[in-house]
Amino acid sequence: MIPPAGAGAFLDAHGWGGEIVPLSGDASFRRYFRVKSQGRDAILMDAPPPHEDPRPFLSVAAWLSAHGFAAPAIHAADAEAGLVLLEDFGDARMREAVDEDAAAIDRLYGAAIDVLVALAGAPAGPFAPYDRDTLQREAALLIDWYCPALGIDVDRAGYVAAWDAVLGEAAAKRPVTVLRDYHAENLMLVGEAGSLGLLDFQDALVGHPAYDLVSLLQDARRDVAPETEQAMIARYRAATGAGDEFMAAYHVLGAQRNAKIIGIFTRLWRRDGKPRYPTLCPRVWGYLERDLAQPVLAPVARWFDANIPPELRGDPLALAR
Missing domain, CATH: 3.30.200.20 (Phosphorylase Kinase; domain 1)
Structure with a gap:
């Protein structure tokens, strides 16, 4: 360096x-x-x-x-x-704080939720829209990189059609600034009070508020317990009045983001020579399968069942050997 x-x-x-x-x-x-x-x-x-x-x-x-x-x-x-x-926000990240002290999980995740509540209450920034074409392009990273790495020949047109059938659920009635990489490794504990400092937000767009919630609670880099996920969703919904339609968007955007991340992590290995990222894919597949189990994602779940068998859902580097 x-x-x-x-x-x-x-x-x-x-x-x-x-x-x-x-x-x-x-x-x-x-x-x-x-x-x-x-x-x-x-x-x-x-x-x-x-x-x-x-x-x-x-x-x-x-x-x-x-x-x-x-x-x-x-x-x-x-x-x-x-x-x-x-x-300089220092070296104290939320990631290490919650990994080292289970008693801090509710407090720090709660503080992270409160930032998202504040973002939802602010006017949307002057950024490009997180529109359907962008969501489709990102979801396609899985079939562009993961499937070829494993030699899987898939129905590309069917993949696009399946996502097209569900992405309407992710249309925001009141769009907000979406930071897009909002998770425990990008949140810093700043000052004696340990308030949360934000990093890695350069890709911000204007879209559905559920997206950053998914980034935080379906974290590709650390396990978030299902009970923590549910408690923090409840905290967000209580503060914002988000209804059942919010949860449909949460699961659709969860599936979309996790498909995107699997593609990106595979690309980081195949194109950029960074082999640590494929090892994170099994966790992301776990989140993706949880989202696909939701009825709102039935068309996408059917596509995955028909194209990528369970034994080929995991670490692409290990599976390709």
């Missing part, structure tokens, strides 16, 4: 010259470094063009901050170079 060319000059120009310490990256081409300068810490995001563009991150961060949400402050940015200097 060598700092990007130009990082030193960028930091010097904005009064942040000092030590640059590498941090872990993520599933994208972005890399992160901690900058230590004159007793201060900040985070340097390297979002190198042409693979990355930090402008959406800057736009969403500005909208979130303007509406009272805890996005990191932007100390400096050079969008052309793909360099952004952010407020």
